[in-house]
Amino acid sequence: MISSVVGFDIGYSSCFIGIARGGGIEIIDNEYSKRDNPTYVGYGACADGRKMALSAKSQMTSNIKSTLHGFNPLIGREFDDPMIQTNLKAMFNDIEKQDDGAIGFRVDYEEKQIVLTPENVTSSLLVYLKTVAEAKLGFAVNDCVISVPLYFCDYQRRAMVFAAKTAGLNVLRLMNDSAAIALAYGIYKQDLPAEKEKARLVVFVDIGDNDTQVSAVGFNKGKLEVKKSLADPQLGGRHFGERICNFFKVEFMKKYNIDVDSRARAAMRLQTECEKLKKTMSANTTSIPLNIECFMNDIDVSGRMGREQFEELSHDLFERLRHLLQELLHNATFTIEDIDSVEIVGGSTRIPKCKTIIEEVLHKTCSTTLNADDSTARGCALQCAILSPAFKVRDFAINDVVQSGIKLVWYNPDGSVGGDMEVFNKGHVFPFSKMLTFYRKENLILEASYSNPIPHTQTVIGRFEVGPIKPAEDGSSTKVKVKVKVDIHSLFTVESAHTVTKIQVPVEEEKKEEKKDGKKAEKKEGDNMETEDGAENGVKEESNSNENGADLNAEKIEKNDSEEKMKEENGADEIISEEKKKPKMKTKTVQNPLEVTSSKKGFTSKELQAAWERENAMISTDKLIKDRLMAKNTVEEYVYDMRDKLYSQLEKFISESAKEVYLSELSKTENWLYDEGENCQKQVYIDKLAELKKVGDRIMTRYNESEGRQGALNNLGSCLVHVRKVLDLIANKDVKYDHLSEEDVKTLIEKDAEFQQVFNDFCNKAASQKLHEDVQITVAGINQKRKEFEDKCYPIVNKSKPKVEPPPVPAEEPKEGKEAEKETPMESAESTQAPADPAAADPAAADPTSMELD
Structure with missing residues (x-):
């Protein structure tokens, strides 16, 4: 069975696909021979179907309302989120609030209007990326690893998994961008320090088009450990571009009396030209012109901007980058002297001022060992190869950390809060599991939420009910053990629960059951386990030893002495006492599993089925449209070809x-x-x-x-x-x-x-x-x-011709007497063979100087 080993990096402006081959990791190209796939999805009216990536971007001007871009930051967010409201101002689509508070894009599709969520659009893009990978690999793609920003909360990560499942993909891991970049950097290093030696500390600065992520990672042979990581979701290349756009909007209003924001197409053209201008200024110190013909109302517009002016307009953004780097060093377990190198990735690290600030704060020259654009996709493909049984990859452990602490609150039967505790603190490694112990007489209701501020309005992760729980036979509370986990996707869940009760059983019966069942301690591979001690809400280790063991031994010695004495007095071989007739009893711990009911917002199985059916219907429509266009192109090609041949x-x-x-x-x-x-x-x-x-x-x-x-x-x-x-x-x-x-x-x-x-x-x-x-x-x-x-x-x-048989050869008569005895096979062979060496036949011929002369 062929296993797919694919990594997807879904960025704000571009997507990259990494695949693992025998020779290493390869970033594959699409049907246009481009390695970067623009993050655009277009929905066409009049039976045009959907267009993806480069073809969607090329039709942006003619189909601006139904071509979606910049939807990646919107996934798993609500319409009323202040950060979302800021992003929506820069978009040119019809966006509305759904009944459940989610974001909806209203687009024209197949001569009707439909409403799509960011999750639906992301799944459409993943279907395209999956098709590109399948065309390159030659077989179906199912398993994959997808990168996400490290500040994505539980709800956003579940939204990404939902989109992947809708596209028919099985996500082996949602990998933080910083961890993927670190893996792509460290797995090929041959000179890493040994496991017990001091780790090599590398700081990665990733300034993308939408956000900035910084992380300090320690490397040892065979593993990487994220020491600390931070992110700013509102500091990226597009924010620098917006400063340039806003400047020219004001200037065009003064010079030409043009309101650029009144027309979406004009605003989009200006945005495109400002992006080109920003890239040109990164390589030139002189003032760069900006010219747009027939911009609005048949007016040609022009302007100029230099690097100094750009840096002045973006002064606050550069200061945010400086503050983010300083925050990385604040209260860290390492000092600035411990940093061995600084690696920069992301398209916006090409801005000269960004490099200057990084070097000023971290006191290290910026290194560009990694490819600035596709290093995240390479790391995802490597992680997929590590998780896949089809590839043999060097063992490399990845210890990533959670970005916010997670606390649990449990409720009393009357609805009041019974208590709370932080089960995972900020910076805790994941994946990780903990076993918690509760004493309850009724069902246990837990609510998980983030204990630190996060860049999201959805701070509650979910509610979990554990039951049914009943009081013990004596009316006391029942001991309940609950296993909580942050899994490989950095998703929190209550994995399992069970009650713990003690019963008295005969020793012989207990031994038989042990022999039959073959009890063994359960330990899940690749899963860290930790226990919390606490009187009421933590894990309390139970002792298997008998507290009265010494008294029982003394009682047994006295009983044996009494029996021996009775044997001597009565002359009996054996005395059967009442004490001996009673079976020996032993305390046995019994675990009864409990049902865990999870209540989280959105993404139910019913919603997944509906989204999957909708996506497959669109895929079928796309195929019909593709076949129709191919038939149309065949007719058009035949017309041109025959017309040319009729004249030749x-x-x-x-x-x-x-x-x-x-x-x-x-x-x-x-x-x-x-x-x-x-x-x-x-x-x-x-x-x-x-x-x-x-x-x-x-x-x-x-x-x-x-x-x-x-x-x-x-x-x-x-x-x-x-x-x-x-x-x-x-x-x-x-x-x-x-x-x-x-x-x-x-x-x-x-x-x-x-x-x-x-x-x-x-x-x-x-x-x-x-x-x-x-x-x-x-x-x-x-x-x-x-x-x-x-x-x-x-x-x-x-x-x-027919074959002619040769005449038979008469047999020779056998020789008799001494003549027959003299002739042997060896002698016969020697007699018929001439000597090969003249010296062998005549020794004098070999060396003429050896002859004797008279």
Whole structure:
């Protein structure tokens, strides 16, 4: 079974796809040979369907209301969120508040208006990214790892998992951007310190288009540990671009009396030009011009801005970056001297002032070891490879931390608060599990929420009810153990719960049960466990030892002495006492599982099913539209291709009158495609193409027959010549064919005469054939006759001669007496073989100086 190993980085402006191959991690390109996929999704009216990424971005100007961009920060948020209201001002779409308080985009789709949530739009984008990955890999993509900003809360993370499930993806992990970047950096390092040595501390600064994330990560051989991480969701490249846009809006109002915000298309054009200007200023210190033709009311506008002016306009944003870096060092477990290097990623780190501030605060030169754009996708693909059984990857542990503490509040039966505790403090490592102990007489109701401020209005994670719980037999509280967990996605959940009761059982029975059940302590792999001690709300370790063990042993010794004494007095072998008849009892702990009912906002199974059906309906519609457009393009391509060929290679194969009629038909079809045939059904285009091919195929047949006819005739003629030569050899009594019978020779003569006549008829018809008329003989017909001739004659021509048996060799008579004994196999071989070396036959020949002279 082939397993997919894919990582998705869904950014504010661009998305990247990383896949694991045998040679490492590769960032794949899309159908436009681009590695970055713009975060745009367009919904078209009039049967246009959906457009994704680059194609959606290219139609932004013509379909501005139904092309969505910048929806990633909106996922899992409410309409009334102050941060959302700030973001909505920069968007050009129709956005409305839903009944449940969520955000809704009103777009035109398939000649009607529909309302989509940010989760729906994100799932549409994930479907496209999944399709791109499948086209590159060659098989279906199911498992993946998706990056999210580290400040995403529980509700936003569940929204991302919801969008992925809607797109048909199984998320192995929602990975924080900072952890993904750190993994991409550290897994290839061969010189990391050993596990017990001091970690190499690297600070990663990621300034993206929408936010800034900084994290300090310690590296040891085989693991990384996030020491501290912070983020600013309102500090990114687009915020710098907004300062430039606002400046020119004011300037254009003064110079040209133009209100840019009154027209969405004009505001979008200015936004695009300001983004280009920002990138140009990063590489140039001189003043850069900005010119837009026919901007509004047929007015051409122009302006200028330099780097110093830009830095002055964005002074407060740069100070926010400085404050964020200083906050990273404040109350940290490390000092500035402990930092070994600073790695910068993200498109906005290319702004020179950002680099200057980073170096001033952290006292280190910025390093660009990692690719500024696709390092997050590489880290996600690596994490997916680590989690996938299909790849063997170097073991590398990732210890990430939660961004806010999580506390639990439990309630009394009357609804009042019974108590609270912080189960996970800020900066706690995850994934992690804890076992909590409660003493209750009724169902346990818990509410989880964030104990520190977060950039989200939804501070309550959810409510959980554990039950049914009843008092103990003596009326006391029942001991309840609850397992809470922050999983690999950084999602909090109450994983399981059970009651703990003690009962008295006979020792023998208890041993049998132990042997039968084979009790073992449960331990989940890859899951950290911790216990909290507390009198009422923590974990209380139960001792398995017997508190009265010493007294019981003393009592047993006295009992044995009494029995021995009775044996001596009564002379009995054994005394069966009342004490011995009673079975020995032992206290046994029994665990009864409890049901945990979770109550969290949104994303129920019913909502997931509805969203999945809606997405699949859109996918089916997209496929139909794609097939329809392909059929339309086929007709259009055929019209242009045939028109060109009629003036070149096909010109001789159609009469002038027929050519004029057919060209007129092609022109009518072309006009129809851009008028009435603009949005027809697929079958209409198929029928139109078939109608054109009725004439076009006949012309192409004449051309193809003319090109191949002479070659086919030459092949048939070569076969006839070959057989004629064989007949000549037979007539001259050639020994090569003297084994052929008279019947074989007669067959060759008849078939030669028969097919010679056929060949002559073909040649006469070919000579009289006019190019613009339908063919009289076809290449297929000529080849068929050649095959018939070969099947009849070649088996005779190639018939092999019968083998002649050689005469038998007479056996030699055996030799007798001493002659037979003298001749041995070795001697016989030596006598028939000449010496290979002259020196061996004559020793004197080997060295002439060794001869003796008189």
